[in-house]
Amino acid sequence: MRLLFLGDMVGRAGRNVVVERLPGLVERWRLDFVVVNGENAAGGFGITEEIVQQTLDAGADVITTGNHAFDQKEALVFAARQDRFLRPVNYPPGTPGRGAFLYPARNGARVLVVNAMGRVFMDQLDDPFAAIDRELAACPLGEQADAVLIDFHAEATSEKQAFAAYVDGRATVVVGTHTHVPTSDHRILPGGTAYQSDAGMCGDYESVLGMEKDEPIRRFVTKIPSARFAPAMGPPTLCGLAVDVDERTGLAVMVAPVRLGGVLSESWPQAWEPA
Amino acid sequence: MRLLFLGDMVGRAGRNVVVERLPGLVERWRLDFVVVNGENAAGGFGITEEIVQQTLDAGADVITTGNHAFDQKEALVFAARQDRFLRPVNYPPGTPGRGAFLYPARNGARVLVVNAMGRVFMDQLDDPFAAIDRELAACPLGEQADAVLIDFHAEATSEKQAFAAYVDGRATVVVGTHTHVPTSDHRILPGGTAYQSDAGMCGDYESVLGMEKDEPIRRFVTKIPSARFAPAMGPPTLCGLAVDVDERTGLAVMVAPVRLGGVLSESWPQAWEPA
Amino acid sequence: MRLLFLGDMVGRAGRNVVVERLPGLVERWRLDFVVVNGENAAGGFGITEEIVQQTLDAGADVITTGNHAFDQKEALVFAARQDRFLRPVNYPPGTPGRGAFLYPARNGARVLVVNAMGRVFMDQLDDPFAAIDRELAACPLGEQADAVLIDFHAEATSEKQAFAAYVDGRATVVVGTHTHVPTSDHRILPGGTAYQSDAGMCGDYESVLGMEKDEPIRRFVTKIPSARFAPAMGPPTLCGLAVDVDERTGLAVMVAPVRLGGVLSESWPQAWEPA
Amino acid sequence: MRLLFLGDMVGRAGRNVVVERLPGLVERWRLDFVVVNGENAAGGFGITEEIVQQTLDAGADVITTGNHAFDQKEALVFAARQDRFLRPVNYPPGTPGRGAFLYPARNGARVLVVNAMGRVFMDQLDDPFAAIDRELAACPLGEQADAVLIDFHAEATSEKQAFAAYVDGRATVVVGTHTHVPTSDHRILPGGTAYQSDAGMCGDYESVLGMEKDEPIRRFVTKIPSARFAPAMGPPTLCGLAVDVDERTGLAVMVAPVRLGGVLSESWPQAWEPA
């Protein structure tokens, strides 16, 4: 069973590369399940329902988010009805929408997707370690769930590594998001969980976090905002993680970074290429 | 001209992999200049003068550091006399030691090495953007310096990317450290500066930042310290960045991640392998 | 019904002023209930069981704490058996001890004491707003509790003011701690809850947070630790808040800051002075 | 010589109480020099040139600011020509306007006013300790300056206390701003410098930091913004610090908190009241 996760789509460039590339990849790699983080899809800040739909149409099964989940106010409304849209599970009780859900994959498997958020250098949310325990207890891998994919949206590598080790053996894959830079520490942890500290973003890397460089640099230098942030529109990179799942155990048997297009060195799961 | 940078050596495992591997690499790859970040070399916290010497003996030309520079109190003393030891340049005036210096490479070139520290989610230091302007004005690439290597020790990818774009064309390479996780965004920026957001660490990745996992996980879960941190002692990975320099311009013509040994997928500069 | 709250006792100077002054005040002001924050009692870091006992012997009914609750490791043990010792209620489930409890006052009233901790610029704990809802639902003012005293240990005045407004009318008093500086915004909120953003500390104010000034200043200037922090031993001030309770409603009818001794201007509840 | 400092004016309520009360106080107390922090004057965010002028017309000699100095973009322009407007001195070189200046008082004395900003839990600015050394070296108390007033805009009481102790004896008064809550630790430090950790704000205290309570509370509870912040419009309090200066030494001989109107307990310098 083949899972693909794509990191934070940033602005139009990020959306374009997903819409243009994903349908072909679904077919070429015979993907069973695709998750895309969409927290920066709308001009860098949040996501609209229209973009949610476009992304699903392109082949995504689920959209995850993070600290920008509700930047577009309409998300407070559509979160309730769009059950393929997830916001971090450790937002306070009563937050619109859901943070974890069980979805059917193309191969008929049941995939639990959890979107959790770290707290180090981030918002003051409830404990993601306690939250993941609850979700995995309610829907354990190998019982109600045939695969478990966790998007852990966090800043600090310490929290990401600790979180992954904490759930190792209880999830198919823990993939980090939020830094918008892919890491090269992809591997299968001792317990069988695939891991990469950050998936990177889908967007233009000739940028600062996918946004045009001038204003971020100016803010670092002057400490005073002088313009709005705007998404960078250069050639985008599709970034994410490919995971092959042992259908017997639900654990990972292969993990490979995906980087296609744009200014980064390319990478993809060679084993998935058709002969 | 060939430069090698190695990320934060963590504890004995990190030291071992550097001491065992570096001499062979210097020879095999005919390295002209080697910089190693040593801020976590002594049990995870700082570095002793003895370790500085061992690392130089293994082939390093310069040791850079970061927020842990002075964790070992003896560094406040030896920083003054060990001119191959750098601490971040943007510490307050009066801080022992230096943050930038011009060194001779094996090929006779003069290499400016600058160790700067970011401020986002970090200590309250002076402005690294202003600091790098001063250092590069005092010793510009192509004039007093034949190559410029900057170790930018920082947490946030936004600050790292902005900093790199800010110096693009004025340095040979900007390489990030501090997160202890290698990124896969290595590339040559439009102005000719090689860049990777983080070099990763030299140490055991079956860990949290190179330290044994149990205590970090327990702290995330309980929010209360219950033991000291201890370096992880499993099979270590050597992590860093290889940069080939155009001797005419001092800019980069090739950049490749280095990951050797341990649990990460391996990578090295193929072009440097002897035929 | 008369309540006295005393802010963070810092080191020996703080303990001394409490032990010397509190017994006389209990008698002179005919106090019904006394709560003392003890998170810095043991050399500035945490509290020992012996100091808990001394403070109770001096007239305290309850000891509250904060982010330093478990700095003395023995607190992880005695927290379970010392039911007059509270640690913040929004520590993770499973934390030793308790964060809220119902105590009998000298006049026979039942006083709910809650110790909660803010999250802005503080540790990543569970939501104190949700926690206080739970505690007040389990033991509401005017029903199971005749008075409710909340020590809200927090840094940011925004969070303190928001928290107090949130519980206004549901508690007798919300008093802030942690900044070690008394504020002069004591008043009764519209709903009847007495409030002061910070009680201040019991200790020597010719200091930095009750600790000798030299090392803190040096750290701000050099950004490098050069010695341990030690409690300041000059003439201490007793700092806190006096609250008169309407026994019919459990709400506050009088609130007055207490500052006695040391270098601060003195203040006390004039109405409580014997004729 | 009599100095009055007023803390952060917040919105219309804050401006009103200053405009209505200040002219009478200047006369009644025969004030020689008045400084008002205006960083929140324009709807809570920054200050316009028109408000600067109104405040000067009401009797202020200087307007200081803080992290909100440039929230109103016109401040980037008028900062250069309005020499009675100060922004923090430790902004980067090149920032419009100035952070310290020597002004004539009504009695002919020369008053150095410095606006500095702390770094703990605040923006990443240059070192305020180094900055104040430079300003005081350029214009020392008792030589070029007959009095020195420092508005230290900072969050953490540790940094405020350390900063005040650091300049004790070299300034007439160090008064903190930014928390919007007055502290009651006003006193003359051993070296002769008057100090209060925070002056408090001029505005409606039935609020969160001078802003209407509903939205701040909602954000703490839901962690999601749902509306803009709006200044609270209830009865405002004028908050600040009164300092009497020894004209021989330039040091303080009397310091008293000022709290007039609104919901706080009132306070004023009794010695200044006309017989």
Ligand SMILES: [Fe+2]
């Ligand atoms: Fe993102």
Ligand SMILES: [Fe+2]
């Ligand atoms: Fe994010």
Ligand SMILES: [Fe+2]
């Ligand atoms: Fe490090």
Ligand SMILES: [Fe+2]
């Ligand atoms: Fe570091």
Ligand SMILES: [Fe+2]
């Ligand atoms: Fe404390």
Ligand SMILES: [Fe+2]
């Ligand atoms: Fe505290």
Ligand SMILES: [Fe+2]
């Ligand atoms: Fe303010």
Ligand SMILES: [Fe+2]
């Ligand atoms: Fe402020």
